[in-house]
Amino acid sequence: MAVTIKDVAKKAGVSISTVSKAIHDNPSIPAATKQRIFNAMKELNYYPNIIARSFAQQSSYHIGLIMSLNREDAFLNPYIYEILSGAEEIAKKNGYLITLINMSTVVNDCKELERLIMQKSVDGFLIHLAGFDPKLVKILKKHNFPLVYIGRPWFESSECWVDIDNARAGEIAAKHLIDSGCERIAFIGDGLNNYICKMRYEGYQKALLSSGLELKNEYAKDMSNTNIPALVDELAAMKEPPDGLVCSNNFIAFEVLKCLNKKKIRVPEDMALITFDNYPFAPYTEPKMSVVDIDVYELGIQSADILIKKLKTPALTMQCSLLSPTLVARESTRKTED
């Protein structure tokens, strides 16, 4: 049989309550007694039974991380790992473990989410918004369950969240093109109902305006209704074709680059190219892709941090956090040698 708190108590010559108090560093136990207890613990190689502790405290010490694990979302966001990594790091530090929950599990069957809550399988949720369905909000609200969104919830204004400052990212991208000497800057997005794309587009507009460049409607393209080669053709065929292009995600950028190469439009000389998120393949394109990078690891850190704070002090008021992106200039935007 495993060694329990009783064995430690016997060995140290105290009661189990005293041992428990020593473990939790209760000030009513003097240092000498604590030491005696710790020695006994070490001698017996005692580890508190975490399940019993959970039971006594009615708290699982697990954080549910709900995120999409499906192939498409994963391939689109391979850096999502780093959220896991950051969240795990903070959880560990605070004695929590991360329970992974597939977004599609809870989206396909709302009962599943309710079950997780009612059964107290986890103490709170970290919810990455890819694939999220707002119908879940009702359930979350109903149980008033502690949670932090990763990504800014567009459907909700009273919950904690952390996000990348996508507007700022768009601004940085466009600004960088302007600084590289571009004068006619286009934007290709993947749908304006895509919140991230929308924010990046707004940032792009802001940069152009504040640099005194004209906002041309025909420079703003949406690939969600057509295909990339057609869009590139369209842009190239203009009387005043753009000389810089912001792509709202990596896959658009990679496709565009392929089209430009085929049409012998030189990058960056004829057309500079920039996109977002340091996709692992970005440094492998020809020329290497410039991006506005985001610190996803930090996203994991902060979200877990906020959630754990919330678990410890339930009265905590709403907290949000908007993270700044950083420019990673590579070859696809470098017009001048410098």
Add this chain to the structure above:
Amino acid sequence: MAVTIKDVAKKAGVSISTVSKAIHDNPSIPAATKQRIFNAMKELNYYPNIIARSFAQQSSYHIGLIMSLNREDAFLNPYIYEILSGAEEIAKKNGYLITLINMSTVVNDCKELERLIMQKSVDGFLIHLAGFDPKLVKILKKHNFPLVYIGRPWFESSECWVDIDNARAGEIAAKHLIDSGCERIAFIGDGLNNYICKMRYEGYQKALLSSGLELKNEYAKDMSNTNIPALVDELAAMKEPPDGLVCSNNFIAFEVLKCLNKKKIRVPEDMALITFDNYPFAPYTEPKMSVVDIDVYELGIQSADILIKKLKTPALTMQCSLLSPTLVARESTRKTED
């Protein structure tokens, strides 16, 4: 206060033992009584407290999935998600949850692994071998903890594992080049102490031999001591340069492709190219990369399946599973129109 088994018992007019038995479908409870109990449960919206259950059964109903979450490993294996997805699927079906544990956490501090075991935080481990350190084996053995390796453990022969048949993958890759008309086939690997690479190389050799092709030593290259452009130069400068190339991973293949493009060596006409693992970017290269794909989702399914079987019947003998890869022929190997 939350509704407990007591409330259900009262409502249904039975004792709590009877409710518990009904929940577990104990045959000593007749259908009519069960129905009465289920009705009461539904009326009260009762969910069993999972922590209490865990406590009573001394089993956490959590499976620890140990995998590397660091940036490099994640970028190299973005499909690793699907392991998660598969494992979560099976776990859910069996009433288990997945607890994510960063490989670096347990590698940097062995006490951490011991703690997880001693505290019974999880019932068993799924261990993905990327980043694994064999020094952990001693601890795992010592506690005789249920586990399944994802990837074949080269340091150990008595544990359960699931893996891709990498030798078969290498064979399929080389065979496909031969079938496409290649006659001089080279191999670029990333180090022969890399188990995966070694197996793929063996498969490559086997395919060549069984097709009556000569195994030339100078066709087998290792990029771990040099760089890719140098290797490509070397190969191209031979009197009899290869006309087909197996690359042991995607990043090698992408680099090689870039070099070939630069040197105006046509792919696949002058040199056919194939690699492994359907990396998300593979369909975006120019020409599109042929690969031997592996079913990582199935890897997750099978590993979780074996582990859970083991948890339910501890006497279970060792079980292994080797999964067959499949060819995804794209443009980089298609010499003839067909």
Add this chain to the structure above:
DNA sequence: TCCCTTTAGGAAAACGCTTTCTTAACTCTA
């Protein structure tokens, strides 16, 4: 009708810890 077997369901212990309440012993202060 009696005894044995089967069926249905209850009582209670067990799981290992936390936490509140209580008390005994000690330390001051007037």
Add this chain to the structure above:
DNA sequence: TAGAGTTAAGAAAGCGTTTTCCTAAAGGGA
């Protein structure tokens, strides 16, 4: 030196299930 205050530590309840053991009632055969 009595009384108040403080400190150290124990007793015991409680957390919500599961599970074993037991019993009462019902069923069945002679």
